[in-house]
Amino acid sequence: MATNEDLANLLFPEVTETIADLEKRFPERNLPEGAQVTRFAPSPTGFLHTGSLFTAFIARTVAKQSGGVYFFRLEDTDTKRTIAGSADDLIHQLSQFGIVADEGYFPDGDKGVYGPYQQSKRASIYKVVIKELVRQGKAYPDFMTADELAALRKFQEDNKILPGYYGPYARDRRLTVDEAIEKIKAGTPWVIRYRSMGDHDKKIKFTDRIRGTIEIADNDVDIVILKGDGLPTYHFAHVVDDHFMRTTIVTRGEEWIPSTPIHLQLFRDLGWKAPKYAHLPVIMKLDHGNKRKLSKRKDPEAAVSYLLKIGYPPKAILVYLMSIANSNFEEWTFQNKSYDYTQFPFSFKKMSLDGALFDESKLNFFAKEVLAGIPTSVLAPEVMDWAKENDAVLSSKINQDPAYFTKILGIERDRPNPRKDYAKYSDIEPATRFFYDEDFAKIKANPLPFNPKYEPSFLKAFFADAAEKMAYGTTESTWWDSVKSIAAAHGFAIANKDYKANPSAYQGSVSDAAELIRIALTGAKDSPNLHEVIEILGKDHVQQRLRSAI
RNA sequence: GGCCUGUUGGAGAAGCGGCUUAACUCAUAUCCCUUUCAAGGAUACAUUCAUGGGUUCGAAUCCCGUACAGGUCACCA
Numbered sequence: 146m147a148t149n150e151d152l153a154n155l156l157f158p159e160v161t162e163t164i165a166d167l168e169k170r171f172p173e174r175n176l177p178e179g180a181q182v183t184r185f186a187p188s189p190t191g192f193l194h195t196g197s198l199f200t201a202f203i204a205r206t207v208a209k210q211s212g213g214v215y216f217f218r219l220e221d222t223d224t225k226r227t228i229a230g231s232a233d234d235l236i237h238q239l240s241q242f243g244i245v246a247d248e249g250y251f252p253d254g255d256k257g258v259y260g261p262y263q264q265s266k267r268a269s270i271y272k273v274v275i276k277e278l279v280r281q282g283k284a285y286p287d288f289m290t291a292d293e294l295a296a297l298r299k300f301q302e303d304n305k306i307l308p309g310y311y312g313p314y315a316r317d318r319r320l321t322v323d324e325a326i327e328k329i330k331a332g333t334p335w336v337i338r339y340r341s342m343g344d345h346d347k348k349i350k351f352t353d354r355i356r357g358t359i360e361i362a363d364n365d366v367d368i369v370i371l372k373g374d375g376l377p378t379y380h381f382a383h384v385v386d387d388h389f390m391r392t393t394i395v396t397r398g399e400e401w402i403p404s405t406p407i408h409l410q411l412f413r414d415l416g417w418k419a420p421k422y423a424h425l426p427v428i429m430k431l432d433h434g435n436k437r438k439l440s441k442r443k444d445p446e447a448a449v450s451y452l453l454k455i456g457y458p459p460k461a462i463l464v465y466l467m468s469i470a471n472s473n474f475e476e477w478t479f480q481n482k483s484y485d486y487t488q489f490p491f492s493f494k495k496m497s498l499d500g501a502l503f504d505e506s507k508l509n510f511f512a513k514e515v516l517a518g519i520p521t522s523v524l525a526p527e528v529m530d531w532a533k534e535n536d537a538v539l540s541s542k543i544n545q546d547p548a549y550f551t552k553i554l555g556i557e558r559d560r561p562n563p564r565k566d567y568a569k570y571s572d573i574e575p576a577t578r579f580f581y582d583e584d585f586a587k588i589k590a591n592p593l594p595f596n597p598k599y600e601p602s603f604l605k606a607f608f609a610d611a612a613e614k615m616a617y618g619t620t621e622s623t624w625w626d627s628v629k630s631i632a633a634a635h636g637f638a639i640a641n642k643d644y645k646a647n648p649s650a651y652q653g654s655v656s657d658a659a660e661l662i663r664i665a666l667t668g669a670k671d672s673p674n675l676h677e678v679i680e681i682l683g684k685d686h687v688q689q690r691l692r693s694a695i
Numbered sequence: 696g697g698c699c700u701g702u703u704g705g706a707g708a709a710g711c712g713g714c715u716u717a718a719c720u721c722a723u724a725u726c727c728c729u730u731u732c733a734a735g736g737a738u739a740c741a742u743u744c745a746u747g748g749g750u751u752c753g754a755a756u757c758c759c760g761u762a763c764a765g766g767u768c769a770c771c772a
Contacts, residue, residue, distance in 0.1 A: 188772050223771055291770080298769095307697065308768065336770055361699060372770040379772050403699055403767040424700090429765080437765080468720085472708045475720050497708075499701050500765075507707065507721050517734090557733080566733045625730075632730095641730095659730035671732035 147322045153279040155329055156286065156337070160269070160276045164415075167273055171259050171389040180213035182393045185239075185246070186386075188220045189232035193449040195503065196398065196428045197235075198242065199466050203425060204396045205244050206491050213393070217249030218386060219263040222376040238449055242459045259390040264382050271377045274385055274415070275337055275370060283414060284370060286325050286335040287317040311341065311366040318367055337371035339381070341410065349406050354394065354423035354493040364406040380404060384411040392420050399424040399500075423493050428469070429500040446503055454535050456570025458519075458527070460484070461512035467491070468511065469501040484515055512568040521555035528554065531570045539574040542581060552681045553577050556673045564673065579667040580681065585690070588668035593694060595664055596657070603652075605695045607635045608665055612691040617684040621676040632658035665694035 208215035248257025278284035370381035638644035
């Protein structure tokens, strides 16, 4: 009679290593007390999702703040869904947020001694553990076909039985070793399933760092741990990898809560210490009055690349995400007068339990704050880099005259109360068009929006005078005085009070006079500080625009 | 359908048995300031904490039921 040992050797003749060898190869990390090892472990199945960025960000924050290690692992065991190049895109995008792993998978090769960090390259490691499991009778080959499995499922559903491969429905669990060996030798395709000893009627408890104690029925399903293609399933790979990579806290989406008993069972039966778990809330979106997960297909903001493309500064996105993660972060920013999230003491306990709605207006608020805090000398190159990749129109304007653009960008900026009119880089180009003659010509293709109460001849005279007599190259107050005296000469009230007291005695107030100049120069009733606009445009341009306004 | 998780204003949320007439922030609105806008300042915005019961002198806070929402039940992660 054949033994489990024989079965194990038949299944995995090539495996000679043991679990003990693996323990030696991947020793405990020598980290200071309290240091946490976290990871971000995405599948290379598409672009970086806002929720994934959130998860990665939290994982890295926890590692950094505890003086630990944050690593990146590629979970590419689903070869059918893998999208070529997406792993490298993921890493590249993360790096734009400054989220760079201490160790793990990198496009140009692994870094770190706990690798390989790519699951498809760890097949031999999983097999060592699985062989041992088979040897101990804790795992067994299953020969059910997809059709048979489907039929089982249908039968269970029709009879309102809990679906799954467990207990009485785990057909091949009861195969003798001899029967199994015979089928294998006959070339019957197989997968390896874990022989669960769990009792579905019993509940197990575990502590979630965010949610506290969670109680949930124990797993009694004989899950597959090794697929037909020789790669492990997520459940098994997670347990083996996070054990041998010595992860201390697993941060992952809350969709994993229901399968945690499987993982805990595996850890326990393998005699390994399970990591701590923190199941993060998922970022949601309001859709026709219902909350739902941000969807890659329906919601552009779900793709981090989109947020970057329209020019949100990465820091602003991170600041926003931190405000969702710990709502006291906002208060902290007031007290510390800083948006430096790396200094903020993040806490799992302060995380909300249900998923936050992605709120674009709040993102905009933070983005304006963050952008306003960046000095022009730093901002300008960032905008230039962004434009080069994402905005050909802006980019060519910048290239025409970088210094001119920098001046425009610097309007009312480097001061205690900077302007906050840009939330994202793509807001800049439309707001600054009037500075460029080609664009201004287009603006002027439509009649300028002067108040119709002014006769063209009056305007012409006023603008001619203004062009001539306005102070250039002076301080704002000198310039403003010159404007006032020109306005007065044309019948405007110098003080708004005077105008209000006796409107019929004047052409208007100084405000009206300023508005006329503003429209003549920018084509709009709203603009940044007029004096700065004039100084940037330069005397020649200003005179030319004023004289040709009508 | 079973199970899990959740439910405080338009949004993020604080609060965890009396100090709550529910903090703070975003959004929105109005006013002030102002040469426009952005900003800044001020004010308004939940008589009520999904809902129905219960416990208690007292509940958003504790207990039970109901509803609703999200998640999960794969050789996907």
